[in-house]
Amino acid sequence: MDLSAELSEFLRSRRARLKPRDVGLPEFGRHRRVPGLRREELAQLAGVSVAYYTRLEQGHGQNVSLEVLDAIARALRLSDTERAHLTHLAKPTVKKRQRAAIGRPQQVRPGLVHLIDSMDAVPAVVMGRRLDVLAWNRMARALFGDFAAWEPHERNMARLVFLDPNARDLYVDWECKATEVVSVLRLYAGCYPDDQQLLALVGELSVKSEEFRSLWAAHTVTDKGHGTKRLRHPLVGEMTLAYETLKVSGSDPDLALVTYHAEPGTPSADSLRLLAQWGVDEPVEVRE
CATH class of the missing domain: 1.10.260.40 (lambda repressor-like DNA-binding domains)
Incomplete structure (x- = not known):
């Protein structure tokens, strides 16, 4: 870049x-x-x-x-x-060791996998560079879809938002979500301009999505922190969920744990509890 x-x-x-x-x-x-x-x-x-x-x-x-x-x-x-x-x-x-690390697959510690697996009522994913989804628990799978059914390179939130037609139904405020995704990718691109996998992702999304091209050209940047999302799930209907992004300590600064929860006593909390009953025997999944 x-x-x-x-x-x-x-x-x-x-x-x-x-x-x-x-x-x-x-x-x-x-x-x-x-x-x-x-x-x-x-x-x-x-x-x-x-x-x-x-x-x-x-x-x-x-x-x-x-x-x-x-x-x-x-x-x-x-x-x-x-x-x-x-x-x-x-x-x-960007230092030489950081450049070298960009091309290597990111790994999620077993302890972190066990942690999100224990979150029975909280959808949780571990995200890496380029918004790659590296690990997820049963509730995240119930909320967002079957990550395990996708090829490893397809497990990416930007791909989900812009290339999966179901995302426009899932995110009530799809335009806001799309802007956020592009803004996070743009911020990452400024930190790691030599990331060839990111350039390939941006190129593919630019070819396949007119909305992505327009938003990428706007040069907005943001860091994924915390906020709320309105989701429309096909099984339990519309929910308003709060999300928190927590940086994972360790040698990899680009790993983040993202959790979603509903305000207690709200219809969204009831819907999330109902969703928790789906696939109760499904284990946590980790990217291959």
Whole structure:
């Protein structure tokens, strides 16, 4: 992945979403030639010269200081996640051992497998790089589908959301879920631009999904943290579930445990308990 092009497009996309009134600048004229702020306006807000900012937006960020990046991030009203993404693009810090690890299959510790297996009423999955689903328990299988029936390379949340037609029925707010998935992948791409498997995944999804192409071009980034999801399950109907993403300690920083639960005493909790009765003898599954 070309980091210079990524840096250029990211800065342009963030600048385009701001209006002068958003940052306290006067807006002269009814028709502006560019969407959002002009380069001159952004440079003024960041306290740098127009020429300096123009070079940065053209992808020449090798010699930029962290102080200047922070000033530009403040001017662009970037979130903490967007600020980190900007830094990764301008000043990549991937080490040789990290590059070597990218191509190796990720492993889930047996202890972690036993942990999610013990969560009888909580859907849980272990996710790795590129939103790969590496392990899941019986409840996750009941909620999302039979991961074991898919080929290992197909066990990926981005593939599920964009290529499985059932996902549009499962996720009530499918557009929000799709945006989140693409934003997480984009954040990962900024950290690991040399990941050939990620490039192949993005290429495949871009060819097969017009929605993915459009969202990828928007350059939104987010980290998968916590929130709620509205799901419409074919057996138990609509549920509102909260999810939590927990980083897994150990030598692999890209493993995360994602759990789903319903607020006690709600219809969603009743539906989740009903779903827990499905396939009670099914064991936990781990990617081969």
